[in-house]
Amino acid sequence: MAYFLELLISGALTGLMYSLVALGFVLIYKSAGVPNLAQGALVMTAGYAVWLVMAWGLNVWIAIPIAAAIMFGFGLVVERLLLRRMVGQPVIMVVMLTLGLEILLRGMVPGILGSAPKPIDLGIGFAPIIIGDVFINRTSLYGGIVALALVGASLLFFRTRTGTKLRAVSDDHVSSWAVGISVERAIGISWGLAGIAAVVAGALWGSSQGVDWTLSALLFPAVAVVILGGVDSVPGVLVGGILVGVLGTVIPGYLDSFAGGSTRDVVTSLIILLTIMVRPFGIFGREDIERI
């Protein structure tokens, strides 16, 4: 029972850590209508940014805001150079563009900054929080709390006027222009915000595994999170994250020793497939309105 409880808790917390990555995806999708498959690479880049700023000799807590500013700027640049020209293109083009960006970043960032894993020390420490026979990972716990806070902030953000405008942009670029919303700026802001979310994700994940290109592999669980929660739903990030984390921890926790292999990716894949078969728009996602 304690084992189950521990798996449950650590799964939920890990899931929230995934939510941090997924949040960037949703921010961009909900406000620009762009499915950003480069979010994993963005997290990696952000991790490198935090490390780089720390390498200048700055304290983590100063490094993180600086890195956030850098990544926000980077988001703006991505919009200016790439997405501005993709307005009105079919989804496959946009998907591929972000994948191209992901490949580019995965080459460029480690190519320039080095590919061996880099440390980020957040000073969280190793000692787990122990309740009874249940061990809770501190990094994940803090990550989970941060994730909750960020999701809450995002929820509030989309209630504001700017948020409404961003949602309008994701609906229809051309009519946004027609009523004077700067689609460019909206997309830029959304990428910038996703960049900030990526910094938080990059710092937390980087502190537990080191910063290297494998951070970009977080895209896969993040995709499962957004599919399950709904690609455009902020609360979906939370619920989806917890579910993906819990299922991806509890099931392997019982199955792996029998399967003789790690079943986590299988669970993640099945979550994606089943969600799409049963409820394509996820738990909270909006349906496409198609009028015949």
Next chain:
Amino acid sequence: MPALILENVEVIYDKVFLAIKGVSLEVGEGEMVALLGSNGAGKSTTLKSISGLLGPERGLVTRGEIRFGDRSILNMGAPERVAGGLVHVLEGRRIFGHLTPDENLVAAYRGRSIARFNELREQVYAYFPRLKERIKSKAGYLSGGEQQMLAIGRALMTEPKLIMLDEPSLGLSPLLVQEIFGIIGTINAEQGMSVLLVEQNAAATLDIVSRAYLIEQGQVVMSGAAEVLKSNPDVQDFYLGGAEHTDYRNVKHYRRRKRWLA
């Protein structure tokens, strides 16, 4: 003083397809002008060239000049033009389907003052009381007419000096067409807003506008006061349906050529 002036505007799509060639027109301040023409004549293209929305369709103004007020707007982006007081109600409504009608209005308001926003919103709901009834449902599920109202209301939220409407009566019931035309007239009269109206429904249009341009195959072929155009035999033949009642069952199979297509 004319609010909007187009001089010799030429638009090319996709680098190869010449959609309008040398269109010139004027809309005076507070004036209501119509742009008529058959399908594919280039009406929407003309409007898009004014509102700056050709980009996403790979269109480009390759020649000519567009001025609004005393400024050339050719090099401005679309949002800038809206800020300058030009707004375009797109063909086919295109409201923000996933937002509620209210949010649609919020998204379109550009200023900062909440009081002004509330004022504008009340004005829109006063023009279109039906919208107020559907305030909670997603705009994508509104009926065609309600969506058209929302599109116009949304445009009004930008506090325009000139509003361009692309086929506002498309697919609307006769009653709604009357209603919408009435409201357009009211807005023009009450607020002194200039209106550039693209329409197929020539009969109703020529009744409310003061002047009209006739565009065919990308060129302006005729223009003048509404009254004059109405009495033109060609316009009667091709746009107004000749006499009052058209006997569709007996219309000629082959018609004479349009005179202006030499």
Next chain:
Amino acid sequence: MSGDSVLVCDNITRRFGGVVALKNVSVAVQRGEIFGLVGPNGSGKTTLVNAITGFYPPQEGRITLDGRQINGLKPFRIASMGVARTFQNVALFHGMSVLDNILMGRHIFMKPNPLASFFYPWWAQKEEVAHRRHVEEVIDLLQLAPARDEHVDVIPLGLQKRVELARALCAEPKLLVLDEPMAGMNQEEKEYMVRFILDAQEALGLTVLIIEHHMDVVTALCDRVLVLNNGQEIAQGPAREAIADPRVVEAYIGKPRHAA
């Protein structure tokens, strides 16, 4: 109802979530007639057509085509039973030429088969050519010959609507359903379209169900009409009589400013 009804809808109800888009609507379309469907926006006209063609099957009621029940069947089955339609918002295959679009109308008579496609053997060629003959006749009828090889997305909307009509005609339907075929057309274009519909009906002996907001067209074209409002019937009968009904005038037509 009369014995020779092509289409009979019996007490159709269709809801979308909380919205009742159609409520107990019944209608029978006679063979050979042009039947009009009118009503305010959002009154459920398109929904009725979608119910007939199988997109949004009614939750209650029964639809029969030539006596066979069709509600519950998939759209493509209903199509192959002889119902063809056009859409309110033009729904052409924009990646194809006009000719290919119209050829698609013959699909129900063809047997698509990957193997045959790969090798394109003589019988596949023969099939193509046979259908092509038929298509060319329709192209002639609707005067589409000059646009035959154009890409559909570069031709004007009016022409696109005509191509859509041609595509529907090629299926040799028992029942042709037209959803606002004249929306966005000016007087001249409307006249052409009416002519084409009449010619096609005459040449092919069609039964037509048409949705239209232009009252002049409706009165000229339709033998009978059904007027819907809020998903319910408010009038049915010969065209001029039905739209002169005061309830229809109030809900739909309004006080005439222009004689239609």
Next chain:
Amino acid sequence: MFYRLSGTYHTSYQADRKLWKIPTDRWLVIALLVLALLAPLFVSPLYLGSYVLPWVIWSAAALSLTLLMGLAGQLHFGFAAVMAIGAYASIHLVRAGVPFELALLLSGLISAVIGAIFGGAALRVKGLYLVMATLAMQYLVDWVVVNVPAISGGAHATLRTPAVSFLFLPIESLAARYWLALGWAVLLTVFFMNVKRTSFGRALVAIRDKDFAAAVIGVDPFKTKLMAFFTSSFMGGVTGAILAFCFYRAVTPEQFGFNVSIQLVAMVLVGGLGSVIGSWLGAGFVLLAPIFLTNLVSGLAASGWVPVSQNFLSHLPLMIYGAMIIGFLLLEPLGLAKIYDNIRKYFLVWPFRHARS
């Protein structure tokens, strides 16, 4: 000029539907084919073995995928998994004693069946969701291959292809392997062009463009999509087998990983969705451009011309590859096929600039 449409008339509907309507095009194709057949005689083994051969095979793969993505509009980001199924199936079949020719066919069928099952997801969703579903499929297949030693070949997860012959031609020498691959790729090319002018092909395009409009003229979306997945997976499966037997000759799971799927999509897009010539050009470009550019830069680096670190240098192909994808999408979203088409049109209408007004 000689490259002219004028003077070319079609007097029958058949002729109007010919694959190459312009005589010049016809001659061009024949010349290319002859050149391709004779390639082993005049291309050095290095170039034949490491550039031409993989190019031909990947072109076949791109053709298989573009049938699905380009014609039928069903996005697929797990096509490498489909090819993996074909590759592994063919090896195990041959090992079990099935003749190679039959094994190719069967492995194609196995891929087709499994591919179609996964294609089932496509019946509910499209666009982004289909991308995700196929991506999940890629991970699932990968997992099964890696975790079932009976499939991947024991502890080392490496399976060598047994010696085989195709219609009495031993598939051993480079030339023989090349010819087999070429034959398959040409066959697929002809298939593809034929498909485009038949009702099956039109049905695929119809489903892609407007699925509800397709349904209303009697196209069964369910069946058509499944057929698209089935055919395309069949083609992909056989191509996977050819890849294993003619190129790698030892298969490992990495050869069919997620990045390979992405590479395939890149080929299809860079070439131009749904285009035959685009598949060939795209495969060649995506495959070879990073290699040539890297070789160039490392040549420069070796001669001390550009002072870059080893680390940077080795990440260069990845950067070039990513930048290339981005560049194409931004500058010519319709791909190389469109560029080719523009050039061709330019010659067709020369000396005029525009085709219309």
Next chain:
Amino acid sequence: EDVKFGLLQDFTAVYTFVTGQYNQGQQDYLALANAEGLLGEGNSVTAIVRDTGNQPQRGIEAYNRAKEEGAILFDFLSTPVSAAILDQAQADKNIVITPAHGRGDASDGTVFPYVFPMLPTYWAQAANLIEHMKNNGGLEGKKIAIVHIDSPFGREPGPILEALSEQEGFEFQAFPYASPGNEQSAAWSEVRRYRPDYVLIWGAGGGQAVSVRTAIQNGIAPEQIHSVIWLAETDAANVGPQMKGVKRFEATAAGTDLPIIQRIQEKVIAAGKGSGDQANVGNSYYNLGVATMAVAVEAARLGMEGGQPLTGETLKAGFEKISGFDAEGLMPAVTYTAEDHQGGGAGRVSEWDGEKWVPVSEWHAAYPELIRQVIEESAAKYKEGN
């Protein structure tokens, strides 16, 4: 004569954690060899370096091209790429070295005449670590948890543990985690409840740091943790000071206090001919790279003895002449024979003391007969066609 080695490695995908430093060591050593004229008057050795991104396809292209340019020895440092080229290289009679990454059975020189694993295989590594446990705390009745990445590489030690557990009377259980290993909490919760006496971690790259961290967080003492060769200074930096006490297998000594590294500092680095970041010199993976090239250059030297031109065949002969070579203390003395291409399989265990790796056992080969038996069985299978 200019001898060419093809170092066609994975700099951008799964092996990035090692390739950079490893390759740097290789290149620096070759520079040293040229500076010192190790191959004799008028002879030099050049590296052809290319990234393959762990993709067999690009590996094949790079191989063919390097072969065309005259390379006779190849190091792919990538299991899939090596696997894809093995047969071709054998047919071409070109040497492929597979230090610490290739298939273990390639140690059988009778079946793989041109392949040299060169250093202890994963099997030998596992045996070495187990033997270390036996000598430091005993094995009888103990429990070992092997926590490994879920890939063929991660499953490699399985058969050895199987065989040894019978022989030594311990119990073991495998706990796989999904690749690339950035999240392993489920596996470690399970491990904690298994209450192992020793833990064997079998992964690479960032996943290793996660393993050590998560292990410690689950109350496993660092001293209990034993790692495959892929645990280095970078991982220690990632884990932090808590890593003190963790042990790993090593095939070469780490640090700069070695004559050969000193000479590289002097003649290559100081001369400005170093191929990468100076800070890496002396790191585990750097030294590993140096060792591989030291052996290869030695083989080339021996192969050219007598003045014949160096080809794959003569280079193979050169390798098989190497006897008791230890690169001046950088590695255990290795001896290659026509049968044994592993060079004896000796290694040792070292422990992280918070600053550096400190050896805690002597260079030696553990359970050599058992390892040899596994190698031969597997090689025989390969010969049959698997």
